Amino acid sequence: MSVLIKVAQWFADPAHWSGPDGIPQRLFEHIQISAESVAIGALIALPIGIALGHYGRFGTLAINISNVGRALPSFGVLVIAFQVLGLGNLPILVALVALAIPPMVTNSYVGLREVDADVKEAARGMGYRELAQLVRVELPLAVPLLMAGIRTSAVQVVATATLAALIAGGGLGRYVIDGFAQQDYTKLFAGAVLVAVLATATELSLSGAERILIPRGIRLLKAPVARRATTFKTA
Amino acid sequence: MPSGAFLDYVDPWVNWTWLSTHIPLFVAALQQHLTLTAIAILGGLALSLPLGIAAHRWSALRNPVLAFFGVVYTIPSLALFALLVPYTGLGVLTAEIGLIGYTVQILVRNLLVGLESVSPEVLDAADGMGYRPLARLLRVELPLALPAMFAGIRIATVTTIGLVTITALIGLGGLGQLINRGLIENFHTPLVVATVLSIALALVADLTLVVVQRIAIPWSRGSAA
Numbered sequence: 001m002s003v004l005i006k007v008a009q010w011f012a013d014p015a016h017w018s019g020p021d022g023i024p025q026r027l028f029e030h031i032q033i034s035a036e037s038v039a040i041g042a043l044i045a046l047p048i049g050i051a052l053g054h055y056g057r058f059g060t061l062a063i064n065i066s067n068v069g070r071a072l073p074s075f076g077v078l079v080i081a082f083q084v085l086g087l088g089n090l091p092i093l094v095a096l097v098a099l100a101i102p103p104m105v106t107n108s109y110v111g112l113r114e115v116d117a118d119v120k121e122a123a124r125g126m127g128y129r130e131l132a133q134l135v136r137v138e139l140p141l142a143v144p145l146l147m148a149g150i151r152t153s154a155v156q157v158v159a160t161a162t163l164a165a166l167i168a169g170g171g172l173g174r175y176v177i178d179g180f181a182q183q184d185y186t187k188l189f190a191g192a193v194l195v196a197v198l199a200t201a202t203e204l205s206l207s208g209a210e211r212i213l214i215p216r217g218i219r220l221l222k223a224p225v226a227r228r229a230t231t232f233k234t235a
Numbered sequence: 236m237p238s239g240a241f242l243d244y245v246d247p248w249v250n251w252t253w254l255s256t257h258i259p260l261f262v263a264a265l266q267q268h269l270t271l272t273a274i275a276i277l278g279g280l281a282l283s284l285p286l287g288i289a290a291h292r293w294s295a296l297r298n299p300v301l302a303f304f305g306v307v308y309t310i311p312s313l314a315l316f317a318l319l320v321p322y323t324g325l326g327v328l329t330a331e332i333g334l335i336g337y338t339v340q341i342l343v344r345n346l347l348v349g350l351e352s353v354s355p356e357v358l359d360a361a362d363g364m365g366y367r368p369l370a371r372l373l374r375v376e377l378p379l380a381l382p383a384m385f386a387g388i389r390i391a392t393v394t395t396i397g398l399v400t401i402t403a404l405i406g407l408g409g410l411g412q413l414i415n416r417g418l419i420e421n422f423h424t425p426l427v428v429a430t431v432l433s434i435a436l437a438l439v440a441d442l443t444l445v446v447v448q449r450i451a452i453p454w455s456r457g458s459a460a
Contacts, residue, residue: 003321070393071437073400075411076430079418083426159311163401166418176317180404185321192317196310203309231341233394235311235401 006186007193016190021174023194030171030198033164034157037093041100041153046146049105053112053142054134062109066230069102074160074234082167092164099160100153103232107149110228111142140215147213148229151206158202160235162195172198250424260425261413265432268399268409272440274331275395276388279338286339287346288372297347304340312337312401320405330402337398338391345387349380382455385448389441396437400429410436 010016017023052062077098081091115138123137139146165173175191178184290297307315315333323329353376361375400411408415410429417426448455 067393067441068438070390070397071434071441073397073411073414073430073433075400075403076414076426076433079414079426080430082418083421083423155309159313162311162313166404173313176313177404179317188317189321192314195314196318199309199311199314200306231344231390233308233337234397235313 003185003189007189010186010190026170026172026174027194027198029169030158030161030173033089033092033096033169033171034154034161034202037096037157037161038100038150038154040093041097041157042104042150044097045101045104045149045153046108049108049149050112050134050139050142050146052105053109054138056113059109059113062105066102066106066232069099070232070234072099072234074099075163075166078160078163078167087168089169091167092161092169096157096160096164099234100157103152103156103230104149106230107145107152108142110230111145111149112138114145114228115141141218143214144210144218145229147206147210151203151210152229152232154206155199155203156232156234158199159195159233163235246421246423248423248427253424254428257425261410261428261432264408264410264413264429265436266409267407267412268396268433268436271327271330271334271399271402271407271409272392272395274327275334275338275399276392278331278335279342279391280388282335283339283342283346287343287350290343291347291350300343301347304336304343307336308340312398313404316402316405325406327407329405330399330407334395334398334402338395341391341394342384342387345383345390346380349383350376352383353379378452378454381452382448385444385452385455389444389448392440392444393437396433396440400433409433 015022019025049062052058074095078092078095081095085091085094119137119141120133123133128137161169161171162173162176164171165177172191172194175187176195179186179188179191286300290300310318312333315336316329319329319332323332357375357379358371361371366375399407399409400414402408403411403415410433413425413429417423417429
């Protein structure tokens with residue numbers, strides 16, 4: 001119990017709520033680098049996954065990229081990026097983008113691939129051109145899995161960003177890594193609570209966004225999404 | 236100006252001479268890596284089989300079980316280890332609580348997907364043939380759920396092999412120890428070789444499981460991973 005009391009005191013200390021090592025600043029750093037990584041990753045991954053799913057090509061590649069992504073040890077990838085690119089945010093960004101891409105490629109591929117062939121046929125019959133069919137028929141039907149891919153990536157990027165403190169990055173991981181280094185278990189525990197809360201909040205807010213963004217007609221069919229979405233955990 | 240060989244020294248990505256004299260280091264790391272992974276998978280299976288079957292049998296359990304392990308799965312491993320350290324210390328127990336927690340989420344989910352995909356006609360037929368509930372579960376439902384379960388074992392194995400490297404921060408790590416050493420000593424060879432070995436280990440383990448699956452449960456051919 002004494003651990004929890006010390007942690008509560010740590011949170012109550014106003015010194016931990018201001019300055020460059022304060023919670024607001026560390027939280028901001030963590031969210032900023034994660035959001036940038038997911039956004040860049042989405043710009044790269046979604047067009048690839050959507051194109052592969054639409055044309056039904058390279059399916060093995062689109063599925064297996066997640067398996068390769070899972071096999072990447074995030075710790076090693078971060079440290080190698082650090083050795084290649086040196087200090088700063090760039091190596092962190094590169095490593096996080098690399099880890100963000102695979103789940104988004106696989107999930108968007110599966111989402112587009114699973115659009116019913118009859119529905120595509122009907123769209124063609126109604127006179128939709130290819131691009132209109134993709135944008136107005138296939139993409140809305142694939143939204144649940146597209147969003148699941150973005151959510152999976154985002155949660156993993158937030159988790160992996162914790163390790164960025166190992167290569168002199170900022171973010172909430174700073175408390176955990178410094179806590180280990182200084183054997184300050186209060187700081188360690190408090191940092192871990194903050195990281196766990198941020199990861200859970202990311203998961204919950206993006207599932208909320210999913211619910212809002214999924215077209216109403218598709219929501220009725222959404223039960224099996226959790227089953228088809230690719231799980232992914234790298235940190 | 237000292238024209239020092241020291242200052243001009245560029246660390247190559249892999250120093251083969253150093254590597255050739257330090258092979259036992261990598262063998263030991265690989266052994267620890269495999270042991271930590273095997274405990275996590277076997278422990279995960281031991282927990283998730285009864286949990287998954289119970290959640291399938293009593294539907295009131297299903298959502299709480301999935302929600303609990305879903306939250307555990309969402310917590311970043313480094314944070315989960317850090318939350319456990321004040322209670323369970325640095326070491327295997329802390330690492331395995333975390334790793335097993337993650338594998339249980341993957342395995343229970345896949346076991347439920349497998350059990351739920353057994354068609355009602357098959358269950359009717361089994362009932363009609365006079366199977367009692369336990370026999371039906373063991374001889375009809377579980378064999379049909381095995382392909383999905385196997386897909387879960389593959390995902391859990393590859394994921395765990397990647398996550399084990401992070402346990403370097405609580406004094407274990409397997410190959411992660413060598414990644415950490417490369418980081419601390421600013422020395423490329425252990426870092427690069429250990430990262431490559433970790434990726435190779437994950438891919439070899441995945442392929443091995445595919446082969447085992449083909450041989451052990453030939454009826455799973457064609458079902459998606």
